Amino acid sequence: MRIFVVGGAGYVGSHCVRRLIAGGHEVTVYDNLCAGHRQAIDPQATFVEGDLGDPVQLDGVFEAGRFDAAMHFAAFINVGESVTAPLKYWHNNVANTLNLLQCMEAHGVKRFIFSSTCAVHGEPEDLPITEDLAIKPINPYGNTKAAVEWMLQDSAEAWGLGSVALRYFNASGAAEDGTIGEDHHPETHLIPLVLQVPLGQREQIKVFGTDYPTPDGTCVRDYIHVNDLAQAHLLAVEDCPAGKAEAYNVGTGNGVSVLEIITAAREVTGHPIPALTTDRRPGDPPTLYADAGKIRHRYGWEPRYRDVRELIETAWRWHKGHPHGFADK
Numbered sequence: 001m002r003i004f005v006v007g008g009a010g011y012v013g014s015h016c017v018r019r020l021i022a023g024g025h026e027v028t029v030y031d032n033l034c035a036g037h038r039q040a041i042d043p044q045a046t047f048v049e050g051d052l053g054d055p056v057q058l059d060g061v062f063e064a065g066r067f068d069a070a071m072h073f074a075a076f077i078n079v080g081e082s083v084t085a086p087l088k089y090w091h092n093n094v095a096n097t098l099n100l101l102q103c104m105e106a107h108g109v110k111r112f113i114f115s116s117t118c119a120v121h122g123e124p125e126d127l128p129i130t131e132d133l134a135i136k137p138i139n140p141y142g143n144t145k146a147a148v149e150w151m152l153q154d155s156a157e158a159w160g161l162g163s164v165a166l167r168y169f170n171a172s173g174a175a176e177d178g179t180i181g182e183d184h185h186p187e188t189h190l191i192p193l194v195l196q197v198p199l200g201q202r203e204q205i206k207v208f209g210t211d212y213p214t215p216d217g218t219c220v221r222d223y224i225h226v227n228d229l230a231q232a233h234l235l236a237v238e239d240c241p242a243g244k245a246e247a248y249n250v251g252t253g254n255g256v257s258v259l260e261i262i263t264a265a266r267e268v269t270g271h272p273i274p275a276l277t278t279d280r281r282p283g284d285p286p287t288l289y290a291d292a293g294k295i296r297h298r299y300g301w302e303p304r305y306r307d308v309r310e311l312i313e314t315a316w317r318w319h320k321g322h323p324h325g326f327a328d329k
């Protein structure tokens with residue numbers, strides 16, 4: 001297939017592009033490089049520097065590309081920023097996605113894989129999280145992702161768009177060969193921040209709250225390796241439902257606490273990694289982990305990285321080799 005990938009220079013997008021190319025697909029990466037990195041783009045992909053906010057350029061790329069499918073990894077992801085600058089999030093995550101969907105409709109492209117999030121459930125009523133739990137986001141970031149899922153449902157009805165929304169849990173890890181990985185500015189995610197301590201870039205890791213109703217008092221999350229996410233994207237695009245909007249959780253099903261991540265990182269790096277307990281970070285639900293039964297049954301998808309130590313090993317290889325991330329900034 002010829003696949004249009006917006007955000008293919010970013011963290012999850014760049015790993016997915018590699019997987020698509022290894023799977024025999026032709027990929028065009030469209031990215032404005034506001035958060036992505038030129039060096040993260042697979043050299044076998046065609047790269048167009050461009051913005052979803054430019055419908056004329058987008059139309060030209062679709063005209064030339066004759067795509068079979070599109071994937072979207074180009075959203076803003078910082079929950080805290082979404083609270084203080086919600087319109088920035090509605091503009092990029094919703095209005096720009098609308099531009100893309102309009103372009104797809106105009107060019108008859110009817111397969112779409114969308115990067116969604118478990119944050120569409122907010123503080124879930126039940127655990128593990130299944131896809132049919134209430135959609136009740138608790139911040140603007142989650143609202144924008146839920147809004148796009150609604151657009152996908154309406155588009156399925158009206159013009160036959162077939163889509164898969166993959167609801168990521170905590171995307172982590174890096175390519176096995178250590179050549180691409182996570183490089184966010186600012187970095188807010190736990191694993192890269194923990195690894196900044198053995199890199200000598202941070203004295204200690206802050207633990208945001210030890211008084212949660214969890215086994216060790218710290219928040220529990222479901223850390224899913226970026227290559228496992230990439231595999232889910234490959235399966236979804238190759239067997240995208242016709243004229244229907246579907247949504248799948250992509251997580252391991254294992255809950256891992258903040259302290260367990262720090263312990264695993266100590267084992268992997270051999271560094272003591274001092275930890276300091278601080279106040280809770282506002283808006284963090286105590287426990288989130290997936291029921292990934294739906295994607296397993298539909299696509300035969302299974303996570304390959306079940307042990308967080310293996311996942312952290314891949315992240316550590318990337319960060320050790322690129323202590324300041326990609327060189328292009």
Ligand code: UDP
Pocket residue numbers: 170188189190191193205206207208209219220221258281284
């Ligand atoms: N966390 C932490 N210290 C940090 C960064 C994160 O204790 O410096 C905690 C955070 O409160 C959450 C978990 O680690 O419980 C995962 O946070 P992250 O931002 O990586 O992902 P989120 O689950 O918020 O999407």
